[in-house]
Amino acid sequence: MFILILMVIGYCSYATHNRAGEITYEHVSGLTYRITITTYTKESSCAADRCELEINFGDNSKDTISRVNGTGNIGGICGTCDCQNCGELLGNDIKKNVYTVDHTYSGLGTYTISVEDPNRNDNINNIPNSVHVPFFISSELIIAPGLINESPTLTNPPIDNGCINFPYLHNPGAIDPDGDSLVYSIVPSLAGNGASIPNYVFPNQVSGCIGGTFSIDPVNGTLLWDSPNCQGEYNVAILIEEYRNGFKIGSVRRDMQITIKAPCPNQPPDILPLDPLCVFAGDTIQETVIATDPDIGDFLTLTATGEPLTLTNSPATFNTASAFDSVVSVFEWFTNCSHVRNNDYQTVFKVADDNSTVQLVDFETFVIKVIAPAPENLTAEPQGNSVILNWDPSFCPDISGYKIYRRIDSLGFSPDSCETGAPAGYNLIATINGNATMTYQDSDNLVHGQKYCYLIVACFP
Numbered sequence: 001m002f003i004l005i006l007m008v009i010g011y012c013s014y015a016t017h018n019r020a021g022e023i024t025y026e027h028v029s030g031l032t033y034r035i036t037i038t039t040y041t042k043e044s045s046c047a048a049d050r051c052e053l054e055i056n057f058g059d060n061s062k063d064t065i066s067r068v069n070g071t072g073n074i075g076g077i078c079g080t081c082d083c084q085n086c087g088e089l090l091g092n093d094i095k096k097n098v099y100t101v102d103h104t105y106s107g108l109g110t111y112t113i114s115v116e117d118p119n120r121n122d123n124i125n126n127i128p129n130s131v132h133v134p135f136f137i138s139s140e141l142i143i144a145p146g147l148i149n150e151s152p153t154l155t156n157p158p159i160d161n162g163c164i165n166f167p168y169l170h171n172p173g174a175i176d177p178d179g180d181s182l183v184y185s186i187v188p189s190l191a192g193n194g195a196s197i198p199n200y201v202f203p204n205q206v207s208g209c210i211g212g213t214f215s216i217d218p219v220n221g222t223l224l225w226d227s228p229n230c231q232g233e234y235n236v237a238i239l240i241e242e243y244r245n246g247f248k249i250g251s252v253r254r255d256m257q258i259t260i261k262a263p264c265p266n267q268p269p270d271i272l273p274l275d276p277l278c279v280f281a282g283d284t285i286q287e288t289v290i291a292t293d294p295d296i297g298d299f300l301t302l303t304a305t306g307e308p309l310t311l312t313n314s315p316a317t318f319n320t321a322s323a324f325d326s327v328v329s330v331f332e333w334f335t336n337c338s339h340v341r342n343n344d345y346q347t348v349f350k351v352a353d354d355n356s357t358v359q360l361v362d363f364e365t366f367v368i369k370v371i372a373p374a375p376e377n378l379t380a381e382p383q384g385n386s387v388i389l390n391w392d393p394s395f396c397p398d399i400s401g402y403k404i405y406r407r408i409d410s411l412g413f414s415p416d417s418c419e420t421g422a423p424a425g426y427n428l429i430a431t432i433n434g435n436a437t438m439t440y441q442d443s444d445n446l447v448h449g450q451k452y453c454y455l456i457v458a459c460f461p
Helices: 002-013
Strands: 018-029 032-042 052-056 062-066 088-091 094-104 109-117 135-143 161-163 168-170 181-187 214-216 223-225 232-244 247-261 277-280 284-292 299-306 321-324 326-334 345-353 361-371 379-383 386-390 401-408 427-433 439-442 452-459
Touching: 018 109, 018 135, 018 232, 032 052, 032 109, 032 135, 052 094, 062 094, 161 168, 168 247, 168 361, 181 214, 277 284, 284 299, 284 345, 284 361, 299 326, 326 345, 386 452, 401 439, 427 439
Parallel strands: 161 247, 277 361
Antiparallel strands: 018 032, 018 247, 032 094, 052 062, 052 109, 088 094, 109 135, 135 247, 168 223, 181 232, 214 223, 232 247, 284 326, 299 321, 299 345, 321 326, 345 361, 379 386, 386 439, 401 427, 401 452
């Protein structure tokens, strides 16, 4: 019994648990932001469970905040294996923990919000002595004049597994509530205070296991390790940077864990490719999504995440579907003028099997561009030394105005289905503010006998 007690004490002393996590934020009002910490920990390391975490707001202030998910937080006992409902159990020895707090900043600036917690779980292949390396995550919040920004939220938890010699895939399912451009890159995991981890290497560079391509699509965020050849756990970070009008306005750094199993009889499912789509506002999209599995008898579940599904005005719909061997569901979206914007919309589809050895997944990103129909029925009537232009009101009433372009002689311009604006060779001659004016008189250095061609572009805020 004495030896057993010593063993338990030793276990509790070194019980470490951090697998993955990220920090996101949303704007509340003024200089106040609601900050959310999400961590994924080792369920069996219950002695290291955290009902509270300390957060550094990046403005020389800190706070200790409570976990908000799991009924065990009310009357539960943290740090014991009796606290079964502390956090959310996801299976495969993974627990999801969520902590939130509102914080008011004193003024404009760039703030690095961070959380450090000892320690990472043991035996991470690409982090030497990982059991003694602190877990560190951070996000960048920029408060600038005229800038109101919320970070992307990550809707796909980092709990996907892989098998030796089969591609490993993960997509964070990032949704940006402001419609900003997101750029993804792979960066190293970090230690305490955001320091580099000594002798850290990326998963495909571990000694004795070197091989395969480890990359991420910078546009859709799908991480791919095409041929892992050693089993075990690996940690890496995905940096998601936000851009608006060409300027970086914030970032989120997800530290995630990859679990590769030994060679297994399961093969991953597959979602049939989806071509990018461009539609006019007012069009209806109906896209059939099909996933199959090469292993007969595997039960598949097909899900979707993405901004079109979260819109308040005419959101898209997609019903989660499950079936053996192959599964089908339909993505449907009734678009309207409120959906017109510069950036594409992305929906990430995920299929997972239920193989008893290891559950494998596949991702497919569906890219949609929504543009406004062009102004119609443009006429150009010569009148003395002028040309009088008239056109119909724009299909979308929320336009900010029109731009008028002119060139000498015709160009034979025929825009494709997703081309907007004026092509090279046309010169901007006027801008009309507001949507109430549909006529313009051009008398700018016109020459009798010369052929002129005009193009009208409707513009949005």
